[in-house]
Amino acid sequence: MNNQIILGVLASGRGSDLQSIIDAIENGQIKTKIGVVLTDKPEAMALERARKAGIPAVCVDRKKCSTKEEFEQKLVEQLKKYNVGLVVLAGFMRILSPYFVNEFKNCILNIHPSLLPSFGGAHAHRDVLAYGVKVSGCTVHFVDEGMDSGPIIMQKAVPVLDDDTEETLSARVLEQEHIIYPKVIELYLAGKIHVNGRHVTIDD
Incomplete structure (x- = not known):
């Protein structure tokens, strides 16, 4: 546990992943605070x-x-103003430049609603259904200069049902996002996540 790592959350929309992190802090699962929430809208x-x-x-x-x-x-100015040590993207719909990534190297997390590296980008559920795969899910990963291309930390599989729509699939995947994203943040703060190239290991 490291109480000195303050979170900064970047979001573009409704903030349901943000809410899961707020709830995890309030119930004691995540033992730090969110210094600031930033949006682009x-x-x-x-x-x-x-x-x-x-x-x-x-x-x-x-x-x-x-x-x-x-x-x-x-x-970056706002994140540094609030002494943020871990940047958490929660539905932030912009690709970050090498400048931003290097300001917080290996200290930026994102969650994506598919099993990366499959179905990256902004329309994962639509693309999953169009392709006809039987399993989708969500992925927490470190952010690098690419789109949804950083080292993978944790994934959770969700079955794709024959009668799924984008809305029904999204809702089931979102339930799992709200479980694994706070868990990854908890593990990060405890110093249990290690990155070696593309490979991430997690201590027991």
Whole structure:
């Protein structure tokens, strides 16, 4: 356990993964705090979830930044202002540049709603159903300069049913996201996750 690693959460939408992390902190599973929640959209529900939990919530509106560099510099400025040591992407719908990734090397987590490396990108459930696979799920991984391409930490499989829609599949995968994402954060804070190239090991 390391109480000194403060979380910074980046979200773009409704913030259900954020809520699972807030809940895990409140019930004692995750033994640290969220220093700040950042969004790129002023209407993101994640802002309201953060404020209800008493967490500083800041919108860095991408549309008001003239370049991606300016946008990311403002994100980094906010994260450093709140002494963030682990960046957690929770439905943050932007690919981060090498500049941002290098500012928090091996300290950025993301969760993706498929079993990577299959079905990366923004439309995982649609692509899963279109391809006809029988098993999908979710993946927690470290973030590198690519899209959904960093070292994989933990995965959970979810069966794809014959009558699934994007909505029904998404709902079942989301249930598992809310279990494994807080678990990975818990393990990270306890110093039990180790990265060697593409391979991640977890201590018992």
